[in-house]
Amino acid sequence: MGVRLAVRGEQMIVTKQKSKQEILKILEGKNRVFIVGCGDCATTCKTGGEEEALQMSLFLKSNGKEVTGIVVPDVTCVAAQAKTAFAKNREALKVSDAILVLSCGAGVQNIKENDRAGLDVLPGCDSLFSALVDKDGTFREVCVSCGECILALTDGICPVARCSKGLLNGPCGGQDKGRCEVDRDRDCAWILIYNRLKEKGRLNLLKKIQPAKSHNIVKRPGLEKPGVPE
Ligand code: SF4
Ligand code: SF4
Secondary structure, eight states: OOOOOOOBBTEEEEEEEOOHHHHHHHTTTOOEEEEEOOSSHHHHTTSSSHHHHHHHHHHHHHTTOEEEEEEOOSOTTSHHHHHHHHHHTHHHHHTOSEEEEOSOHHHHHHHHHHOTTOOEEEESEEEEEEEEEOTTSOEEOOOOOOSSOOGGGTTTOOHHHHSTTOOSSSOOSOOBTTBOSSOTTSBOHHHHHHHHHHHTTOGGGGGSOOOOOOTTTSOSSOOOOSSOOO
8 A cells, every 4th residue: 555654854743533433424335445545644643544444444344345455555645646546546436336545635635636536535534733843742833824923033933823822922911821822731832932932132032022823825725836936
């Protein structure tokens, strides 16, 4: 199946597998199911790697489904890899009613866009957020791709992602001993930012008022060509 170890840079899309009950509901009326996993983020999350795809296959079989095949591309959200997976599994796909994809939403949509047979392409996972992977394997959301990065002003701590209210100009006043009022298990991002800037003698950076984020900067759906502006 060609699975490679799976952390891109250390940034990844965090997914959780849908409940088995939900998956059976999604597959209602679909008796012959082809399973696609993902050798990248979903492998790291243990939601759609080789092992999880095999487990899903056993589960579906024990619920009366026929599993026509399994493939785990290295990176399921890359068009070329979806095309290769389809080319290698043409015969199995011909006799399938549906494709169950164990990856993030981008992977599911990439499989859909490259499926020439017009099968139902169904998600087996929910995408939660993009994250850093800590040494102990914890997933941590640190960026929401806002399109106007202000990390230079906050000493590398993102208030958009890490402050529960996404505040851009300092704390809300609810912090207690450095903990966020929305979730006491988390550090208040703004206290972290303040302390770091203070240590560096750079508190003057906080005097510059940040305007509200513009919804024109990152247009949804996102469409970009890679490259550096001239
Ligand atoms: S400010 Fe935060 S959300 Fe915006 S690009 Fe920078 S790290 Fe990402
Ligand atoms: S306590 Fe801190 S992290 Fe929590 S919402 Fe207020 S400013 Fe944001």
